Each structure stands twice: as C-alpha cells, then as structure tokens.
Amino acid sequence: MKARSKVNKMSEERKGAHSSKEKESPEAIKKRLVEIASGVVTDINKGRDPEFVTMQRGRGNVAFDEKKGVIILGEKKTTRNFLNIGHARKFMQTMMVTGKCHDYVRENKTASIREIYYELKHTLGNTKENTFEEQGESDSCIVDIEHAVDSIREKLNLHANPKGTLYGDITLRDKMHNNDTFNCAKLGRGGWSVMSRLEPEEIEIVDVKAKYVLVIETEAMYERLVEEHFAQDNKAILVSTGGQAARGTRRLIHRLHTEEKLPTIVFSVDGDETVVIEENGLIKNFRLKDLMDGRKLLKVNGIIENERADIDAKSMCFDNRKTSFGKINQVIRHPIVEDLYEVKTDLGYSVKATRSHSLIVYDSKKHEFAEKTPLEIDRENDFAVVSLDVPNNESLGRIDLAEFALGCPNAEITESAIINKRNRKGSMPRFVEGNMLPDFCRLLGYYAAEGHLDEHNVCFSFNSSEKNYINDVKQALAAIFGNDAKEHSPHSTEIQVVAHNTILSAIFKRLASSGAANKRVPYVIFNVPADAKKEFFRGYFRGDGRVDFKKEKSSVELWAKTVSKGLAYDLVLLSAQIGANATIQYPKEDYDEHEVEMTTASGVQIAKVAAKHKPYLVSIANKEALLKLGEVVSELNPQALQHIANDYIKTPKFDSLPREFVERFREDFRNEFRGELERRLPPATFQWPRISKKKLRALLEGRNLNGNLQILNDFASSKTTLARIKEIERVEPTDQYVYDIEMADTHRFFSNFICVHNTDGDPFGWYIYSVIKQGSMALAAHSEFLACPDAKYVGMTLEDVKDYGLQNVTEKMKEGDVKRAKEMQNYDWFKNKPWQEELKKAIDEKIRIEQQALANKSLDFVAKKYLPEKIKKEIFLP
Numbered sequence: 001m002k003a004r005s006k007v008n009k010m011s012e013e014r015k016g017a018h019s020s021k022e023k024e025s026p027e028a029i030k031k032r033l034v035e036i037a038s039g040v041v042t043d044i045n046k047g048r049d050p051e052f053v054t055m056q057r058g059r060g061n062v063a064f065d066e067k068k069g070v071i072i073l074g075e076k077k078t079t080r081n082f083l084n085i086g087h088a089r090k091f092m093q094t095m096m097v098t099g100k101c102h103d104y105v106r107e108n109k110t111a112s113i114r115e116i117y118y119e120l121k122h123t124l125g126n127t128k129e130n131t132f133e134e135q136g137e138s139d140s141c142i143v144d145i146e147h148a149v150d151s152i153r154e155k156l157n158l159h160a161n162p163k164g165t166l167y168g169d170i171t172l173r174d175k176m177h178n179n180d181t182f183n184c185a186k187l188g189r190g191g192w193s194v195m196s197r198l199e200p201e202e203i204e205i206v207d208v209k210a211k212y213v214l215v216i217e218t219e220a221m222y223e224r225l226v227e228e229h230f231a232q233d234n235k236a237i238l239v240s241t242g243g244q245a246a247r248g249t250r251r252l253i254h255r256l257h258t259e260e261k262l263p264t265i266v267f268s269v270d271g272d273e274t275v276v277i278e279e280n281g282l283i284k285n286f287r288l289k290d291l292m293d294g295r296k297l298l299k300v301n302g303i304i305e306n307e308r309a310d311i312d313a314k315s316m317c318f319d320n321r322k323t324s325f326g327k328i329n330q331v332i333r334h335p336i337v338e339d340l341y342e343v344k345t346d347l348g349y350s351v352k353a354t355r356s357h358s359l360i361v362y363d364s365k366k367h368e369f370a371e372k373t374p375l376e377i378d379r380e381n382d383f384a385v386v387s388l389d390v391p392n393n394e395s396l397g398r399i400d401l402a403e404f405a406l407g408c409p410n411a412e413i414t415e416s417a418i419i420n421k422r423n424r425k426g427s428m429p430r431f432v433e434g435n436m437l438p439d440f441c442r443l444l445g446y447y448a449a450e451g452h453l454d455e456h457n458v459c460f461s462f463n464s465s466e467k468n469y470i471n472d473v474k475q476a477l478a479a480i481f482g483n484d485a486k487e488h489s490p491h492s493t494e495i496q497v498v499a500h501n502t503i504l505s506a507i508f509k510r511l512a513s514s515g516a517a518n519k520r521v522p523y524v525i526f527n528v529p530a531d532a533k534k535e536f537f538r539g540y541f542r543g544d545g546r547v548d549f550k551k552e553k554s555s556v557e558l559w560a561k562t563v564s565k566g567l568a569y570d571l572v573l574l575s576a577q578i579g580a581n582a583t584i585q586y587p588k589e590d591y592d593e594h595e596v597e598m599t600t601a602s603g604v605q606i607a608k609v610a611a612k613h614k615p616y617l618v619s620i621a622n623k624e625a626l627l628k629l630g631e632v633v634s635e636l637n638p639q640a641l642q643h644i645a646n647d648y649i650k651t652p653k654f655d656s657l658p659r660e661f662v663e664r665f666r667e668d669f670r671n672e673f674r675g676e677l678e679r680r681l682p683p684a685t686f687q688w689p690r691i692s693k694k695k696l697r698a699l700l701e702g703r704n705l706n707g708n709l710q711i712l713n714d715f716a717s718s719k720t721t722l723a724r725i726k727e728i729e730r731v732e733p734t735d736q737y738v739y740d741i742e743m744a745d746t747h748r749f750f751s752n753f754i755c756v757h758n759t760d761g762d763p764f765g766w767y768i769y770s771v772i773k774q775g776s777m778a779l780a781a782h783s784e785f786l787a788c789p790d791a792k793y794v795g796m797t798l799e800d801v802k803d804y805g806l807q808n809v810t811e812k813m814k815e816g817d818v819k820r821a822k823e824m825q826n827y828d829w830f831k832n833k834p835w836q837e838e839l840k841k842a843i844d845e846k847i848r849i850e851q852q853a854l855a856n857k858s859l860d861f862v863a864k865k866y867l868p869e870k871i872k873k874e875i876f877l878p
Contacts, residue, residue, distance in 0.1 A: 024155060026105045026201075032149040033102040033156075040082075040095065050082040052094055055147035073147070090141070096120050096131060097141040104157035110197060113139055113153070113160055128454075133515075136735055154251065159196035164249030165219075167191035167226055168237035173204040181206060189226050191238070196248040198255060208260045210237045212871070214794075215253060221862070228863030234871070237262065270340055270352035271333070272734040273751040274569045275741060276390050278325055279313040283393045283526040285573050287566060288739035288751065291331050308332050316387060316750040317743050318360060320369045322714045323389040323750075329742040336738045341374035342731045343754070345384050345723035347653055348584030348619075349572075351754040352731060354738055355823070360385045360748055360755040362722050364660035374728050383658055383722035385755035388576035396527035398433040399440070401507055408506035418503055426501065428481045437528060438535040439476045444512060444522055445539025446473055448567060449560070453505045453514050460497040462543070464489070469542050473497045516563050521570035526577060533578055534629065540571075541632050549640035556626060556640045558633055559619040561587070568616035569752055575618075576719065580625030581654040585617040622652035656690035657715060658722050668708045693721075794870050796849045798841050804854070804866070810847040818843060 036052070043050040055061070056076040065072045080087045080094065100116055103109075111119070117138040123130050132138050146153055153159070166184050172192070174180045184192045195203065214236045216222045222240035225231070231238050237256065241249050256262045271289030278284075295309040309331045317326040336354065343359060344350040353359065358371035361382040372382065405411040405418050412421040413430065420426040432440045446469070450461045460473050470487070477483040477499050485499045508514075511522040525536050545560040562568055568584055575582040620626060626633055626644050634641045663686060669677050680699055685691060696716040705713055715721070741749045748755055801807055813821075824830045825839050842848070854862040870876075 024151065026108070026155075026157075029149060029151055029155050030102060030105045032151075033098055033105070033145075036098055036145075036148060037095070037102070049084075050091070052080045052091060052144075053077055053148065054080075054144040090137075093132060093137060094141045094144055097138060098145055101142075101145060101156040101158065108157075110157045110159060112196075113142060113158055116142075116158060128452075134735075154197050154199050154247075160247055162194055162196040162248050163241075163246040164194035164252070165191045165222065165240040166194055166237070166252065167222075167240075168231040169209040169235070170237055171206040171208075173206050174202070175204055176202045185231065189223070191226070191240075194239075194246075194249050194252055196246070198248050198251045200255070200259075205255065205259060208237065208256070208262065209235065210262060211235045213237045213239060213253060213256050213262050214867075215239045215241060225863050225867075228860050230863040230867065233863075234868060270731075270733055271737055271739050272565065273351055273739075274566060275315055275749060275751050276573060276753075277311075277313045277315045277328065278391065278393075279311070281393070281395065282523065283391060283573075283577075284523040285521070285526065285566075285570050288331075288741075289333075289735065289737070291739070291741075292333060295331075307334070315741065315743065316389065317748050318385055318387065318720070318750070318755045319748075321711050322718055323387040323720045325391065326743055328749075332740040332742065333737045335736055336733050339730050340733045340738070342727075342729055343374055343377065343384065343725060344727040344729075345386060345754065346726050347386055347723045348586065349386055349569075349723070349753050351752045351756060352733075353756060357738075357740075357756065361725075362661060364658070367664045377725060377728060379725045379728065381660070382725060383661070384725055385720065386654075386723045386753055387718070387720040387750055387755065388572070388581060388654070388753060389719045390573060390576050392530070392577040392579075393527045394529045396524060397437065397529065398431050399437070399524050399528075400431055401428070402430055404507040404510035405503055407510060408503050411503045411506070420501075420503060426482075426503075428483075428501075428503065432480060436480050438532045440480055441525060441528060441532040442535040442539035443473065443476045443480070444525065445536040445541075446543050447508060447512055447539075448519050448521060448536075449540045449543025449545070451508070451512075452516075453508055456500060456502050456505060458499045458501070458505050458508050459488075460543075462495050462497070464493050464495045466495075466542075470495055470497055517565075519562065519564040519567045521567060521574055525574060530578055533574060534631070536574070537578075537629060538632050538635070541636065545632075545636065547633055547637035547640050549637050549643065551639075551643060554643070555621075556633075556644055557619055557621045558626060558629065558636070559617055561615050561617050563615055565616060568618050571618045572753065575620060575625065578628055580620055580628050581622055581652055581719070582618050582620045582625070583653070585619055587615050587617055622655060625652075653690060653723070654719070654721055655693045656721070657693060657696070658690055658724065659686055659688060661715075661722050662686070662691045662696070662712070665708055665712050668712075672703070672705075672709060693717075794867065794876055796854075797838055798845065798847070798849070799838075800866075801847070801849055806849060806854075810849050813842065813846045813848045818846065 040050040040052070054077065055073055056078045061074040061076040063072055063074055080091050082088055082091045097116065097120065100120060104111055114135060117132060117135040120138065121130060121132045142153055142156070142158060145156065149156075167187075167189075169183065169185045171181060171183045174182075182192070197203075210231075211234070214225075214230075216225065216238060219240055222238060225238055230236060239249065239253060271287065273288050274285050275288055275291065276283065276285050277291070291311070292307070292309045295311060297307045297309050311328050311331055313328050314325040315328050316323055339355050340352055341355060342350050342352045351359070353374055355373055355375055358373055359377065361370055361372050361377060361384055362368075363370045363372075363378075364381045364383065365378075369385070370382075401418060402413045405413065410420050410422045412419040416430055417427045418430050446460050447458070452459050452461070462470050462473075474485045474487075474497055477485045477497075481499070481501070481504060483499045483501055483504065485497050488496045488498050490496065511524070513520050521536070525533060541558065541560060544562065545558065548555070548557045548559065550556075560571070562571075572582045572584065620629065623644055626641075630641055630644075633644070666686075669681060673680055681695075685695070693716045696712065700709065700713045700716065703709075743749050750756070801810055821839050821842050825836065825843075830836070830839065854866055
C-alpha cells in the first residue's frame with residue numbers, strides 16, 4: 001500500500017489561513033484580562049456572588065473538526081463561584097494568576113510557569129494555608145485563563161520548558177535581544193535550540209530558502225541528516241522534536257507552515273500510586289513519583305522522551321500462580337500523553353493507569369489470567385489480582401535519628417547524640433532502641449493521627465477529656481528526647497501537647513511528613529519488631545480510631561479515617577505485616593471546620609473556615625486481625641473484644657476467592673476425590689459469591705497435589721486474592737508524568753496492592769505525527785496556534801520493509817505498540833483509508849521498524865536515497 005499525496009495540491013484554504021488571534025497585540029490581551037477582573041469587582045459592588053467563566057476541559061468537550069483538520073475544543077463552559085466553598089480556593093488562585101499575567105503583559109516581562117508558581121506561593125496571613133501547595137494548581141489556573149481570554153499562554157508572556165532544534169537555511173531575528181539576526185545553517189551542527197516562546201512580536205522569520213520542513217522525531221536521526229548534508233542537498237529545513245514535540249516546537253512548525261507556506265513532512269501510568277519495595281534489607285512503601293528522587297536519571301530520546309533510573313531493589317510480582325518479590329530492573333517516567341483511568345475494586349484498593357497500560361485480571365469467561373487495559377476490562381467477568389503477600393521485616397531494633405536530622409541546620413551529629421549547635425544547650429540521643437523503641441513508635445502513631453508541626457514545634461492534638469493520652473505523649477517526649485512539652489488549649493474542648501524543638505520538628509517532618517493530606521507511616525515502622533509495630537497502631541487508633549460494635553448483627557469493625565491516600569495504603573501494608581487484612585472504603589467528601597484569626601479594618605476577628613477533603617476509611621473487620629490487635633480493640637471497646645473471642649464469625653473477602661475462579665477446578669476436585677466431593681465440598685458451596693480459603697485449605701491440606709489443584713492451593717495458602725472491579729472512571733493526573741517499573745522475568749508489579757503489567761512506555765511515533773498534524777486533546781483549544789493540518793507522513797511504514805528489503809531488521813511489536821495502534825484505528829483523524837490499512841497491517845503482522853534500521857543498508861542511505869526518493873515521488877501517508 002502506498003498512499004500518494006501531492007504537496008503542490010495542498011488545500012489553499014488552509015495554507016493561506018493565518019488566524020487574526022496570532023497577530024493580537026499585548027494591549028488586546030491585557031484588555032481581556034482587565035475585563036475578567038472588572039467583572040469580579042462589579043459583582044462584588046452589586047452584592048452578587050463573583051464568578052469566573054472558562055471553557056470546560058476534558059474528553060467530553062473535545063471533537064475533531066474535519067473541515068479544519070484539527071482537534072478542537074467544544075462550546076461547553078464551566079463557572080466558578082467565590083461563595084461556593086468548593087470553588088473558593090481555586091477562585092482565589094485564578095484571580096492571583098490573572099493579576100500576575102496582567103503585570104507581565106503590562107511590563108513586557110516573561111516568566112516560566114515554574115516561576116509564576118513560586119512568585120505567587122506564600123502563606124495567607126496568620127493561617128497555615130498556602131496560596132499554592134504544588135505547581136499543578138497554578139498550571140491548572142493558567143489553562144483556565146488561556147480559555148477565558150481565548151488565547152494561548154505565550155500571549156500571556158508565560159512559557160514552559162523549551163525542547164527541539166532547528167537547522168537549515170532560515171534567517172531569524174530575535175527582537176527581544178538586540179535584534180540579533182542569524183542564519184540557522186551557520187550555527188554549527190547543533191543548529192538553533194528552539195525557544196519556548198516563538199511569537200511574531202519576539203522572533204521574526206526574516207528569510208527562508210527551502211522547499212519544505214522535515215520534522216524528525218529522534219535526535220539520532222536528526223544528527224545523521226545534518227552530518228549527511230541533507231538540508232543543503234535537498235533545500236530542507238530540519239526540525240528535531242526529541243520525542244513528543246514541545247509547545248514551542250509545535251508553534252514554530254505551525255508558523256513555518258502558515259507564514260512561509262512551507263509544506264510540512266513528519267518523520268517520525270499515575271505517580272501518586274504506591275509500590276512496596278525491599279531496598280537494603282528494609283521494606284518501604286514509595287509513591288511512584290518519589291521512587292526516582294535522589295537517583296541518577298538517564299534521559300532516553302525514544303518515541304516519547306523518558307527518564308529512567310536504576311535501582312537495586314525488589315518488589316512484588318505475580319506469575320499466575322503466586323506472588324513473590326522480584327528484582328526491579330529500572331523505574332521509568334515520561335510525560336502523560338493519554339487519558340488516565342482509576343480502576344476501583346470492592347476491597348477499596350484502586351489504581352490509576354493510562355488507557356494503554358494493562359492490569360492483570362482473571363477473565364472468568366475464558367478461565368485465564370490476561371492483560372487488559374482499563375477500557376478493555378469487563379467488570380462483569382474480570383477480577384483484579386490483589387495481594388498483601390509482603391514480608392514482615394522485624395530487623396530494625398535501633399533507629400538512627402541522624403538520618404532524619406541531616407537537613408536541619410541547627411543539628412550537630414556526634415557518635416551518640418544530636419546537639420543543638422545554635423545554643424549548645426539542648427541535646428537528644430542519636431539512637432532510639434531497647435525499651436524506648438515501642439514508646440517512640442507509639443509517639444509516631446499519635447503524630448500520624450493527630451499531629452502537626454511548624455519549623456520550631458511538634459504538636460499533638462487531643463480532646464480535653466483524653467488525659468491519659470496527653471500524659472502518655474508528654475512522658476514519652478521526656479523519656480526519649482528529654483523534652484519538657486507544654487500544654488496549650490486553643491479551645492475549651494481541645495488540648496495540644498507542644499514540643500518546642502527545631503531538631504525534633506525536622507526529624508518528624510522527614511519521618512512522617514506534614515500536612516493532613518501528606519501524612520505517611522514512617523518506613524522505619526515497617527521494619528521494627530512486631531511489638532513496636534503494634535504500639536504504632538495503639539498510638540494511631542487512640543488518636544484517630546474507633547471500634548463499631550453491633551452485637552445483634554455480630555458486627556465488629558476497627559477503623560480510622562484519614563485524608564491522606566498514602567497513609568491509608570501504608571496502614572494496609574502495616575496491617576498485613578502483623579497478619580491483619582485491612583480494606584479501604586470511601587465515605588462521602590466532608591468538610592473540616594476550624595477557626596482562624598483574621599485582621600480586618602474593625603480589628604481582629606475569629607472566622608470559621610471549612611476545608612473540603614476526600615477521606616479514606618481504613619477498616620479491619622476479620623476475626624484473626626482483630627484478635628492480633630486485641631489490646632487496641634480492648635482499649636476502645638472492651639465488650640467488642642469479648643464478643644470477638646467468643647462468638648464472632650466472619651469470613652473477610654481477602655480470605656476468600658470468587659466462586660467464578662474456584663469453579664474452574666471442579667473437574668480436578670472430582671478426579672482427586674472420586675465420589676467423595678459432595679461430602680467434602682457440598683454443591684451449596686458454589687452458590688455463594690465467594691468461597692472461604694479456610695475451607696479450601698482444610699480440603700487440600702496434606703494431599704500430594706499437582707497440576708491445577710496446586711495452583712488453587714497456592715492461592716488458598718497466600719494473601720493473594722481476586723477482587724471484583726466495581727468502577728472504572730477517567731480521572732485527572734496528579735502531575736505531568738506517568739510512571740512504570742520494569743520487573744525482571746514476570747514484567748508485572750503491584751501498585752496499591754493491585755497487579756499491573758509494566759510496558760515500555762513508548763507509543764507509536766505515528767501518534768507524535770498526529771499531534772503535530774491535528775493537535776492534541778489536552779490542547780484542543782489551541783490547535784489553530786499549534787497544529788499543522790496539511791502535514792504529511794514520510795516516515796517508516798511496513799511497505800518500506802518490502803520495498804527496501806528490511807525484513808531482517810524488523811522487531812516484534814510490544815504490547816504497548818499494539819494497543820496504541822488499536823486506539824489510533826478509532827481516532828477520527830486516522831479514519832482515512834491509507835492509515836486504516838497501515839494500522840491494520842501493523843496489528844495483524846505485529847512487527848515494527850525503526851528509522852535507525854535504515855542504517856542496515858548504509859549510514860548515508862536515509863539521506864542519500866530513502867528520503868529523497870520518497871519525497872520526490874511524494875509517497876506520503878496523509
């Protein structure tokens with residue numbers, strides 16, 4: 001199949017179009033920003049609820065405009081109101097960013113999106129509330145403002161990180177830097193590094209002597225073409241994108257196409273989830289985004305530029321029979337280029353994965369384990385693989401606090417103590433060990449539940465009636481650190497135990513973080529002896545837990561609510577280590593109300609502030625687990641413990657398997673027990689939704705098993721089960737990256753205790769071509785500024801394999817490539833016949849070919865024969 005598309009027959013309507021918005025002056029942009037602010041002021045003066053209106057983002061408001069040939073944003077709008085408690089914080093942030101953008105345009109200053117975040121970040125008055133907690137919050141406001149003023153961030157004098165290179169006979173003038181004028185073919189082989197801002201008022205295209213623009217995806221191929229003098233020999237402009245093209249590079253390609261009428265030819269999961277690892281003999285529960293911190297990163301210029309980190313550690317993996325700890329080869333992250341979905345199970349565990357990232361599921365229709373993406377999962381018949389088979393390490397009998405005090409400027413570390421070098425008075429033991437270890441773990445439990453800190457103090461909050469707990473914290477602080485903690489009563493019903501010590505504050509911050517939404521179980525707790533682990537639970541549940549006991553229903557539940565997702569999964573892990581299975585529930589979002597002092601024109605006033613939280617409910621309800629935490633349960637509800645010991649019978653979901661899975665083995669049961677099956681495993685057993693593992697263990701114990709029944713026995717004897725998938729929904733990512741772990745052998749790892757398949761993270765280069773040609777869903781509102789709808793694809797196709805005799809250098813397509821190709825078949829902008837044929841052929845033959853494979857012919861083959869021949873004959877994909 002060869003799709004021929006004549007360059008000289010390009011649509012004149014598109015070719016000559018140059019949006020008036022691209023020529024808009026700073027004054028016009030400034031005027032629209034002022035209109036937004038004036039509207040808010042008018043609403044306030046008239047006693048109305050101020051509002052901010054912007055375009056609705058998301059797939060539901062994105063469409064493909066066939067006439068324009070680009071992805072566009074629809075007409076749906078969204079309104080944010082100041083007096084809506086759920087909108088107030090975002091409304092404030094948006095107004096701050098709007099004001100700052102107005103300043104930049106007025107003063108003719110530019111800033112990166114990272115700089116505006118730091119410029120606006122501060123604490124509000126006498127509160128503990130920050131304007132912004134992370135850059136994602138300010139980035140989101142920038143996008144909203146872009147839509148509200150119907151322009152792009154570059155016109156707001158904002159820019160992101162640059163990436164890309166320009167080479168060829170093109171002369172540019174930098175109006176913002178002494179009107180420097182230069183030719184990109186005379187800057188050496190490195191060419192010109194494409195800036196993040198390419199607006200006409202800043203960078204002028206003075207002269208171009210070329211027939212077309214050739215966009216190259218990989219740096220290696222770009223360097224090859226420069227070395228072979230391709231630009232000079234073929235009168236071409238070369239643009240290297242280095243993977244997915246950055247905004248500045250896409251803007252440059254768009255301007256060359258629209259202003260210079262040059263044909264353009266293209267040659268071409270969520271970090272918040274946790275993963276349990278074993279590193280240096282210690283168990284840790286990392287967020288994927290934190291797993292790369294402090295490690296040497298290798299940048300890989302693949303189809304999607306990604307970063308990789310080597311790590312000498314192990315993590316949980318699964319081989320369709322059992323869970324074990326396997327070696328991690330590397331950790332990978334790359335910019336997110338597709339929708340993100342959250343898959344929730346009936347155990348409460350969930351995982352966020354991109355639409356092309358597979359989960360390992362049990363397909364009860366086919367009776368097999370399979371790899372399925374979120375959109376391929378059949379919720380009626382597929383079950384997620386969930387495991388709590390984590391090691392219970394108890395080797396840490398001594399905690400070295402120096403590790404956590406290193407970041408504190410006041411701390412002087414000696415062999416046995418940590419000294420405050422500022423006043424030379426206060427000191428504390430460097431090591432916590434022996435009898436002090438359980439007390440310290442209990443103290444950390446109190447902090448995880450009800451603690452907070454600032455630069456100088458560690459505070460523990462209690463109800464004023466909880467005298468025993470208050471005294472316990474004060475005694476532990478005195479015994480371990482020699483700290484004379486004071487009591488403070490901000491309200492009649494609350495008492496705070498305040499330990500004033502900058503070094504202690506730094507230690508607690510490094511150990512367990514700060515802020516309710518960021519709390520974690522310190523990793524040391526996963527590695528201390530069992531009695532110390534239980535003391536952490538004692539402190540935590542004293543501060544934030546309760547026991548629900550309903551005798552008439554024989555119902556007992558030990559639970560605690562937190563707004564920290566990381567803490568919720570940490571508690572599940574810690575429970576598993578002591579032999580208790582915990583689940584997670586999701587109660588409705590709630591509001592925590594607290595009082596703050598506000599200084600107004602009429603003096604200091606007390607105001608009530610309500611903060612919205614997404615809570616996680618960690619629940620322990622099975623008998624064995626409750627008995628293991630019997631001392632904790634007894635403190636909170638003595639009657640409940642007595643009931644558990646005598647009459648409580650409940651099979652938790654984690655200690656059972658779905659009927660659909662066990663039924664697979666009924667024929668094996670019949671062969672094993674020969675006529676005794678109905679007595680040993682009555683037919684009524686298979687009428688229940690789930691079958692007890694305890695019952696299965698009793699049935700199979702002591703038998704010489706082989707084949708399928710050994711697989712069932714592996715499941716029955718482990719903490720791995722199959723959970724029903726309750727919900728799959730599209731969600732917003734927590735940052736700009738998605739992450740992956742490459743596991744040796746099985747290529748599977750557990751995230752939030754759910755088994756997923758690692759991928760190579762590299763979708764087809766064809767997708768990168770489509771982003772340059774039609775734009776992207778994420779930037780659908782800006783396609784007219786960034787897309788190049790008349791671009792043609794001259795890159796590697798499967799037809800090239802035959803035409804150029806490259807059969808011996810093809811590669812087997814990876815699962816991620818196949819999935820990406822299948823997705824692209826459904827994109828409206830790939831519905832034309834040539835692309836459908838190419839995609840179908842790729843899926844059927846499951847082979848791929850890289851640009852660098854042309855080096856099999858000779859190093860100069862791509863520059864001297866392949867590209868000149870295809871471009872001359874106009875053998876393009878549209």
